[in-house]
Amino acid sequence: MSDYDPQAIEKKWQRRWTEQRAFEVTEEPGRPTYYCLVMFAYPSGHAHVGHVRNYMIGDVIARMKRMRGFNVLHPFGWDAFGLPAENAAIKNKSHPEIWTLENIAHMKGQLQRLGISYAWERELATCEPEYYRWNQWLFLQMFERGLAYRKRSTVNWCPSCATVLANEQVVDGGCWRCDSVVERRDLEQWFLRITEYADALLDGIERLDQWPEKVLTMQRNWIGRSEGALVRFPVSGPEAKLLEIEVFTTRIDTIYGASFVLLAPEHALVDEFTEEADDPDAFRERVRQFRALDRTARLTGAIEKEGFDTGRTATNPFTGEQVPIWIANFVLAEYGTGAVMAVPAHDQRDFEFARKYQLPVQVVIQPAEGETLDGSTLEEAYAGPGSLVHSGEFTGRSTDGAAREMAAAAASRGIGTPTVQFRLKDWGISRQRYWGTPIPIIHCPHCGLQPVPYEDLPVELPTAVEFTGRGDSPLAQMPEFVETICPKCQQPARRETDTMDTFVDSSWYFYRFCDASNDRTAFDPERVKYWAPVDFYIGGVEHAILHLIYSRFFCRVFKDLGMVEHDEPFTRLLTQGMVLRDGSVMSKSKGNVVDPDQMISTFGADALRLYEMFVAPPEKEIEWTDSGLEGSFRFLTRVWRLVTGLEALVRGVSLDTLNDADLAVRHRAVRRRTHETIRRVSSDLDPRAHLNTAVSALMELVNELYAFCEAEGLAVHTGAERPDPASVADETRATLAEAVGALVLMLSPFTPHLCEELWERMGHEGSLARATWPAFEPAVARAEEIVVPVQVNGKLRARLTVPADVSEDALREASLADEGVRGHTEGKTVARVVVVQRKLVNIVIKG
RNA sequence: GCGAAAGUGGCGGAACUGGCAGACGCGCUGGAUUUAGGAUCCAGUGGCCCUAGGCCGUGGGGGUUCAAAUCCCCCCUUUCGCACCA
CATH class of the missing domain: 3.40.50.620 (HUPs)
Structure with a gap:
């Protein structure tokens, strides 16, 4: 009971x-x-x-x-x-x-x-x-510094939530919250210029040495920095119209193999080419089909790579050759410049495209070893290192460093620039919903965008709002919110009705x-x-x-x-x-x-807390089991019985007189365990944060204390009777007082209510919340005798109990002399004896 | 496809720096107590061999080492992340 x-x-x-x-x-x-x-x-x-x-x-x-x-x-x-x-x-x-x-x-x-x-x-x-x-104050600070700005752009629109989503909130083409398929819409939006800090955010990752590597990798990928170059390909055509296609490439070292150029269907020049095409209607229809392709499929690569020839050509600025310009459904408008130079020999996507439409494949990188690559027989693109071939003045260079050199060359010839691209985009924060922070901006027909003056903050959300579920912003439907006065010209103006991303x-x-x-x-x-x-x-x-x-x-x-x-x-x-x-x-x-x-009403908050900490390390997923919770409850009952059983014995006992020299072996063993537990729990919690093993160590201490009490004839383990303090030796009481005190203190972060109650019953004043963590005493934790395993050829054959300060020689002699060991060494030659101080002996034999 | 992490008893997990594999808990078995059940306490519990004792054993295969769950190589499985980013 x-x-x-x-x-x-x-x-x-x-x-x-x-x-x-x-x-x-x-x-x-x-x-x-x-x-x-x-x-x-x-x-x-x-x-x-x-x-x-x-x-x-x-x-x-x-x-x-x-x-x-x-x-x-x-x-x-x-x-x-x-x-x-x-x-x-x-x-x-x-x-x-x-x-x-x-x-x-x-x-x-x-x-x-x-x-x-x-x-x-x-x-x-x-x-x-x-x-x-x-939020509004900070927004205005950012607005003043150009870190918050407004632009029209194609945005992610969740039809179910009836609002815009940031790129980060689109997961596999769906809304992160409700999984609806995200659509595209053109809207005027507020953005925060997070890209201004792209490099700083990336560099900072290096110093986050106490973050999980997994999270850092995800952030690196998200920022997606890539070094490369912008290169301009002049479009052939009437001299009066000097058009250029600017491409972004990370492999300018392969530019001599760029045998065609690919445009995204949304590229600005596409409309230009449509008008000038032989059959504009047919051209327009093909473009329309590409643009209408499912965006998710385009982004995830789940579509067949297709394209068509615009009939136009551009000049490869390095080779001077005319290369065809194609429109391709897999080229993304929102990354880089929306146009790429295609090098089929050294890019798998370009390679597949070239083979499909019989476009030329020119090898310009030869790997150092293996067969010589040939564009006509190549079976897949070669993207590895090597030396440049068919690359004009750069022939013979190694891919190592060639890209940097060629980007510089492009810059000095005025045909390109080295550059860095990020996958990270500015953060769109406008939401067409009510329950968020109003964006503190006033749209004035005369003065344009005007910040709400700082002294007028906050722009409060009006409370008398109707929630129709119509989808447009509730704030936009409220004249009393929308209609205001321009802070600059005092003329009628309109409030911004979008709210901020949460x-x-x-x-x-x-x-x-x-x-x-x-x-x-x-x-x-x-x-x-x-x-x-x-x-x-x-x-x-x-x-x-x-x-x-x-x-x-x-x-x-x-x-x-x-x-x-x-x-x-x-x-x-x-x-x-x-x-x-x-x-x-x-x-x-x-x-x-x-x-x-x-769970609390059945087992109490403490048991629930303990169970969730004990079942696995914090980083791991856990599977909920009722029996595990019951086990934790059982342990707390054990603690309760132990401490309340000993309560009268340990109350008011001074630990000052505790001295190992005066104690029996059994008492010293308890003290050793107590301090060993202090050491383990302390380091398991901080810095390791292995909460589960800290709990295990406390359970072991409790088990040891039960065994000790049983051996001492203190019937706490059955809860049958409470020992009379007068009949128990002072050393026993002090040893237990130390152990039980440390136990309650160290368990208290896990099960604070139980421990507070026990602490009070043990006669302590004041809450455990302000108590001091038990001090580890190495001298007490150190055993006078240790058990050293002895192996013969790596197999455990004996355990020796020896003094803790045993010398290496003595340990070697004792191991060789051990009867159990001799059974395995008899008649064999001892080739070597490995002695690891205080840890292990391994005897290596031959024959 | 690329990258990362992980794989240990019937189950959750432990083993921190290469040094006794399986701590601690759950479950299970036996015993004590009990009218009975429950609760509690004690003992046992990786597999195999009849035992003393021994052999095998940390996803699989190889390697380094006196010694490997731990380090290296190859493979398998699972989970997570990224995924036409030029």
């Missing part, structure tokens, strides 16, 4: 933490700081045990760091703008704010029932004007936490300097390119504004694995969600 009652204990301590404001923080100069952050939450309604895992990892780290003397900032907030709120409002004929605030209240309750040690006084929600006014909100919230209630600026740079950058950031890998690249971009903008001093916002990143059930991610639609409240 156990009287462990998690519900009562958890309620008691949660109330006490709140009353004592145990986790609120202020700046304390001179103390080391630690900023532990979990990605804030979208208030979708209910947190499930998958979300919760993220927060628990953060809480264990935060609590541990606090006990190790750090001033820990561990805040939480809400990524509260976004489409689901609006959709729910349309469906329920309600208001997004009502839905959002209700969800926040519910989820906050869930988190509080888990006993997470947040600095709740810094809680923020991005839908509050007190927050989003600073990723703007989440790109700097970690700074706002440092100074959450500031109503004069976004944040005080001094306060951010005190806490930031974030030391440990924990969240899902799904944000590897979206949120994490935008935040790195904003960090640089703030640095240029003189508001932050660091280069990177997040020093260490941990991407936690998802919690699966029946092999798939938990979701409402699959009906496989595990509700934390239900």
Whole structure:
């Protein structure tokens, strides 16, 4: 029987933490700081045990760091703008704010029932004007610096969400949120010039040595830097019309093999050529067909490569030869210049195209070894290194360095320039929806785009809005919002009715936490300097390119504004694995969600917390199992029985008199285990963040203490009776007091309620939240005797118990003399004895 | 197709720097306690051989080494990322 009652204990301590404001923080100069952050939450309604895992990892780290003397900032907030709120409002004929605030209240309750040690006084929600006014402020700062600008462009349009998506939000041609097939639309849009920082963002990756390599690779790919050259091919035709096709190539070293030029169907010259074609209608129709091709298929390469001859030619500026100009469906208008030089011998796509349409294939690179390549017999393009052939004055050069040299040559002849291209595009932030930050711009028919004056911020979202679900922006339908006065000429003007992408909100919230209630600026740079950058950031890998690249971009903008001093916002990143059930991610639609409240009411928050930390390392996916949770609960019951059973014995016992020299072997063994556990748990938590093995070590300590108690005749293991302190030796009581104290302290980041309760029962004053992490004493942990395995030819044959300070020679002699070993060495020649001090002996024999 | 990570008992996982493979937990088996069940406690639990004892064993094959889950090469599988980016 156990009287462990998690519900009562958890309620008691949660109330006490709140009353004592145990986790609120202020700046304390001179103390080391630690900023532990979990990605804030979208208030979708209910947190499930998958979300919760993220927060628990953060809480264990935060609590541990606090006990190790750090001033820990561990805040939480809400990524509260976004489409689901609006959709729910349309469906329920309600208001997004009502839905959002209700969800926040519910989820906050869930988190509080888990006993997470947040600095709740810094809680923020991005839908509050007190927050989003600073989005507007930052937007205007960027507008002033040309980092926010407006342009007409073809954009990704999600028909279901009725809004624009950034490139980063299009996944496999579908909307990242609802999976609808993304369409193309031409719209005037606001962009943030993230490309200005493309090189800086790429270079910064090199210094992110505490980020998972996987995330860095994804960011590198996303930025997609490639060095190459722009080269102009003059179009042949009437001299009055000097047309040129500019191509981007990374392989200018193959330009002597460029035997035709390919244009994207959307290229500007295509319309020109259409008009001048022999049969403009037929030409136009073919172009139309290409342009109408499914965009997803074009982007993913899922279409057959096709093209047609424009009938025009251009001059290869290096060879002077006339090469045909074709239009090809696989050439992308949005990358480079929308035109490419085709070198079929050395590019597989061009090769397939050339073979299909019988276009010439000229080999200009010969590999150093193997057969000599021949354009007429080639079976696939050769893209490797080699030396240049048929390349005019460059013949004989190695591909190594030739590209740089030839780009320079192109530049000096005025036919091209070395250049760098990025796959990264500027970030389109306009959204034609209501529930987001209004873009603080006024369109004046006379003065053009006018920023809303800083003193008029925030531009607040009007509350009396109708949600029709019609698809156009609700704000655009509200004359009282739209109609305004131009701040410059005082004439009637119109407000911008688009709102900002919610990723703007989440790109700097970690700074706002440092100074959450500031109503004069976004944040005080001094306060951010005190806490930031974030030391440990924990969240899902799904944000590897979206949120994490935008935040790195904003960090640089703030640095240029003189508001932050660091280069990177997040020093260490941990991407936690998802919690699966029946092999798939938990979701409402699959009906496989595990509700934390239900688990809490059965087993308590502590058991849930422990289970999620113990089952696997934080980075790994885990499969939810009820029996695993039961096992964790069982362990906590064991801890409860052990500590409450010993409570009277250890209360008030001084550890000062503990001295190994006076102790029996069995007591020394317990102390050794205690300190060995302190060492292991400490390093498992920090820096390794292997929370699962830290828990294992604590379980081993508990097992050892049970065995010790049984051997000492202390009947705690059955819970049958509580020993009388007067009948137990002082050494035993002190040994147990040390062990149990360390156990409760080290377990407390995982199961804080249980440990607080036990700590109090053990007679300690004050909350564990402010207690000190146990100190590791190497001298105690060091064993006087060690067990050394002895191998013969690599096979384990004996274990020797020897003094810890045994000499190499003595160990060798003892090994050779061991009876079990001699059975294997008898009559053989010992060729060699490998002795690894304190670790192992390996005897190598022959014959 | 390219790139990265991973593959260890019935299951989740451990083994940190090349040094006792399987810690810890789940599950299972046996025992104690109990009217019974549950709970609890104790013991056992990689496979094979009848045992003492031994042999085999970290996806498969090869290699380096006194010694390999760990390092190298080839192959297989899974997961993730990228995918006509010129």
